[in-house]
Amino acid sequence: MMRLPKLLSMLVTLLACAFLLVPTLQSVLAGITANYFRGISSGLTLKWVIEVWTLYADSIFLSIWLAITCLAVTLILGVPAAYALARNPGRLSRVLEEFISLPLAIPGLALALALLQLYGSQQGFRAHWSFILVGHVLYTLPFMVRAVQAVLAAIDLKTLEEGAASLGAGPARRFVDIVVPNALPGILAGSLTVVTLSIGEFNLTWMLHTPLLKTLPVGLADSYASMRLEIASAYTLVFFVMIVPLLMAMQWASARAQRILS
Amino acid sequence: MTLSLSSVAKTYGDGxxxxxxxxxxxxxxEIISLLGPSGCGKTTLLRLxxxxxxxxxxxxxxxxxxDVTRLPVEKRNVGMVFQSYALFPNMSVRDNIGYGLKMQRLPRAEIQSRVDEVIALCRLEPYANRAITALSGGQRQRVALARAFAPRPRLMLLDEPLSALDAALRLELRDELAALLRQFGTTVIFVTHDQxxxxxxxxxxxxMEGGKIRQIGTPEELYRNPQSAFVAEFVGHAMPLSGEIRQQTLCLEGGELPLPDHAGGGSVxxxxxxxxxxxxxxxQAKVETVTFLGTHYRLGLTGLTGQRMFALHHGASSPAIGDNLRLSIAPDALICLPHS
Structure with missing residues (x-):
């Protein structure tokens, strides 16, 4: 009798997984089916995947490039910001923290509109990939700051730094030797979030993009709207192949960092 | 190196x-202890x-x-042991101990040999390559000492170095710490609330009390010759014999006691x-409580002065609760404070 609740909960979990996974698998399968309307019996093919690659390779590279640069910028801005907030707790820090987090509460579309109103007339910038980067940084920065700050708040950073200072380490050495290594689990968790959010971001990017600058999700929407269903499905497959290994690698890295430090 | 402080004061931002x-x-x-209750300013003095x-x-x-008054901590070359030890969790025992030497930009070989030397001195050989998280409290304390001592500091500063340990370990490590500090041979200042x-x-x-040094001296001087009621009570728990002094006699609730010549008419x-x-x-006093403490009994007495007094009783058996006990005090055991 003790086993019944366990069985039930297992069943519910499996059903929930199936509910989420079956459509995904179906979509992936559609991407390698010769003719979706005739089903699998029409045969399997990589034709659509190749077509996606020839049509949208630029989007794929642009997305990867944006994710990397976005990560670099959020690291450079976010880690010192989180450190400054953790070292100086007080009213001003709370206000600043809320301010940094503001883009979370504002819809991506509104954020994009604001950027367009302000910088839209500057042609060189408007049509450059860095214009999309600005949007991505605005949107992902709070995730980096929050993740790092949470880790820094859990350790006695002030005393650790005083310890390093008493041993002769100046402020820059302390940041590199003490702050960054001890914040590593937070930095990795933040990086994971930033990269996945940047690659998957649609809302804001759709508003900011130009026909020559399509990111992966914008290209996906484009292919859904204008191509055969098989191509759109193959696109989904490409998306998965890219993002799943990335997610797993970063999960592994952050689990490792957590193990080292605990 | 002689350490001299003059007119050193600290007022915080909130006044x-x-x-x-x-x-x-x-x-x-010299090994100096800053002793006092919490909030007396001892840690502030150490941090200054x-x-x-x-x-x-x-x-x-x-x-x-x-003159180091304006010099930041990283330029003072002092060894600091924090109450929580502040060991770097991202480094091994060896790397913690070698960090100060690394900051002095010494050659790698020299760092290695100095670290080995300090590790041997602090008997940390079995733990040298462990992570900090894999050490016990006592081991952490030794690593903190080794880390502070390795860069050959001009001064060692210890903030409540034993208070993070549990009571049984604290007593054991106290003597060990004393021996190790003597071996170091450097000037040591350590803060404690434990007399x-x-x-x-x-x-x-x-x-220290109320942001001031009340008295400074050897342990014997402080114990035998306190200069104020606070020092008498804080060091060795002296109890006031409150009564009226008539000529050279102290009149208490429980009898009269002749005072020695050096009594200045202040409190006793x-x-x-x-x-x-x-x-x-x-x-004469009445026994109110009896506590057996192994080597002796601790008797709580009433009727001697206005407040409860304690006496230590050595012997195979103790007086019973409620007994009336006759007492004496050797004249040179009285602590006579000057008028305050």
């Missing part, structure tokens, strides 16, 4: 005076010497001939170990 202007001179190689706090204007801190610790480890003890104190049961003694 609290943590330390009143303080002068202090510490001789080379370390350079972790900036003193109020007018202060002067000298390491030998060098046993201060008396056991230090050459001289500075008793006595310690529990000097209050003896004596069938022919001039004083």
């Amino acid at each position: 609290t005076r943590a330390l009143n202007p303080t002068d202090l001179e510490i001789n080379p190689g 010497i370390a350079g972790l706090e900036v003193p109020d204007n007018g202060a002067n801190i000298r390491f030998g001939d060098e 046993d610790e201060a008396l056991a480890i230090a050459d001289r003890v500075a008793v 104190y006595v310690r529990a170990e000097d209050l003896r049961a004596d069938p022919t003694g001039p004083l």
Whole structure:
């Protein structure tokens, strides 16, 4: 009798997984089916995947490039910001923290509109990939700051730094030797979030993009709207192949960092 | 190196005076304890010497001939042991100990040999390559000491180095710490709220209260010759014999006691170990509590003065609760304070 609740909960979990996974698998399968309307019996093919690659390779590279640069910028801005907030707790820090987090509460579309109103007339910038980067940084920065700050708040950073200072380490050495290594689990968790959010971001990017600058999700929407269903499905497959290994690698890295430090 | 402080004071941003202007001179190689209850300013004084706090204007801190008043902590070359040890969790025991040497930009081989030397001195060989998280409290304390001592500091500063340990371990490590500090041979200042610790480890003890040094002296001087009621009560728990002084006689609720010639007419104190049961003694009190403590009994007495007094009783059996006990105090055991 003790086993019944366990069985039930297992069943519910499996059903929930199936509910989420079956459509995904179906979509992936559609991407390698010769003719979706005739089903699998029409045969399997990589034709659509190749077509996606020839049509949208630029989007794929642009997305990867944006994710990397976005990560670099959020690291450079976010880690010192989180450190400054953790070292100086007080009213001003709370206000600043809320301010940094503001883009979370504002819809991506509104954020994009604001950027367009302000910088839209500057042609060189408007049509450059860095214009999309600005949007991505605005949107992902709070995730980096929050993740790092949470880790820094859990350790006695002030005393650790005083310890390093008493041993002769100046402020820059302390940041590199003490702050960054001890914040590593937070930095990795933040990086994971930033990269996945940047690659998957649609809302804001759709508003900011130009026909020559399509990111992966914008290209996906484009292919859904204008191509055969098989191509759109193959696109989904490409998306998965890219993002799943990335997610797993970063999960592994952050689990490792957590193990080292605990 | 002689450490000299003159008019060192600290007022925090919110206006609290943590330390009143303080002068202090510490001789080379001396082990000094700053002893006092929490909030007395002892940690503030230690942090000012370390350079972790900036003193109020007018202060002067000298390491030998060098004025370090405005020097930040990283340039003072002091070894600091924190209450929580502040060991770097991202580094091994070895790397923690070698960090200060690395900051001095010494060649790698020299760092290695110095680290080995300090590890041997602190008997940390079995733990050298462990992670900090894999160490016990006592081991962490030794690593913290080794890390502070490795860069050959001009001064070692210890903030409550034993308070993070549990009571049984604390007693054991107290003697070990005292021996290790003597071996180091550097000037040491350590902060504690525990008088046993201060008396056991230090050459001289500075008793602090209310942001001031009340008295400074050897443990024996402080114990036998306190200059104020606070020091008498804080060091060795002396109890006031409150009564009226008529000529050279102290009149208490429980009898009259002749005072020695050196009594200045101020208050008179006595310690529990000097209050003896004596069938022919001039004083009388009623036994209210009896606590067996292994080597002796601790008796709570009433009727001697207005408040409860304690006496230590050595012997195979103790007086019973409710007994009337006759007591005497040797004249030289009385602590006579000057008029305050």
